[in-house]
Amino acid sequence: MAVRFQTDGMSPRLFARQSDWWNCALIALMIIGLGGCRWMRNLVPGNRARESQIAADDLSRSKRGDGTANFASMHSDNPDTYVRSAEQAMQRQQFDEAAQHVARALELNPNSSAAWALKGQLEEHSGQDAEAISAYHRAVSCDVQNSEAALRLAAIQIDHGRAARSAPVLREVILCPLSTEEQKSRAQWLLGVAYVRTARWKQAIPALDAGARTRDMSSDDWYLVAMARFRAGDFNGARRDIERQLALHPGHNGFASLLADLNYTEANRGEILPATNFEVPEESPAISAPPVLP
Structure with a gap:
């Protein structure tokens, strides 16, 4: 908006006053114009309802979780954003x-x-253990300090009869300075289970004991510990664990059978029965992996 006003014959002071007046007038017109635009827009039927519906749709999407994909799409060049979005979706x-x-x-x-660790969890959830093992291997090879991926890898290896391969992985988790105490405890327990699977009884006992300190132990877990003590020749420790668990779980056939074998062994001067009664089942609750994204 161009404005012309007469300046001939004016004193500098009068000219400055007139300039200030016109500037104030222009600012006032602009403010009124902007307010009028908003006022007119609110008069148009449906505008307010449309804006309310858009806001409601945005809120609904955020509650359903659809906002995760939108958030990731706004950061299409950042892989970490997609990792966070995947964790939220899981x-x-x-x-x-x-x-x-x-x-x-x-x-x-x-x-x-x-x-790669998340891919392993997804494959594990769908029952594709071979693909899960491959994904966890990649996760650990990309970052040797990814203790969670290493623990999940070791648990699957043990369940699939590869306990000897899991032991070095678990020892790395225990020694890793970035592992949490909870992860180290889980690693100790799994290491003990791996030693049981490979009949390294004397090495299994301290690992199982260390893991049991912070583990919510089941009767099957205690049976595994008692069996390891018995096979390692710690008859007193085995009897203590067996009798304590029989008092708590009198219907547990495993403890009753183990106690009978212990009595036979002590009566026959340490002659331990063949290991057929002490095989760890392939699907043991003592070896189960942690749930997907706890």
Whole structure:
């Protein structure tokens, strides 16, 4: 908006006053114009309702979790964003969406240890243990300090009869300075189970004892400990564990059988029965892996 006003014959002071007046007038017109635009827009039928509906849709999407994908799409070059989005989707048990985020993260960064670990969990959830082992291997190779991936890898290896391979992995978790105390305790327990599977009884006992300190022990867990003590020749320790658990779980056939074998062994001067009664079952609750994203 151009404004012309007469300046001939004016004193400098009068000219300055007139300039100030016109400037104030222009600012006032602009403010009125902007307010009028907003006022007119609110008069248009449906505008307020449309804005309210958009806000409601945004809130609904955030409650359903659809905002995760939108958030990731706004950061399409950042693999860590897709990893976080995948974790959130897995917590909501939206595994298909999580798989999409993981795939995108690995496209952007094929060496993302966190993404490979999540892929392992997804494969494990779908029952594809071979693919899960491969993914956890990649996660650990990309970051040797990814203790959670190492623990999950070791648990699957033990369940699939590869206990000897899991022992070095678990020892690394125990020695890793970034492992939490909870992770170290889980590693100790799994290491003890691996030693049981490979009949390294004397090495199994201290590992199982260390893991049992912070583990919510079941009767099957205590049976594993008592069996390891018995096989290692710690008859007093085995009897203590067996009798304590029989008092708590009198219907547990494993403890009753183990106690009978212990009595026979002591009566026959340490002649331990063949190990057929002490095989650890392939699917043992004592060896179960942690749940997906606890």
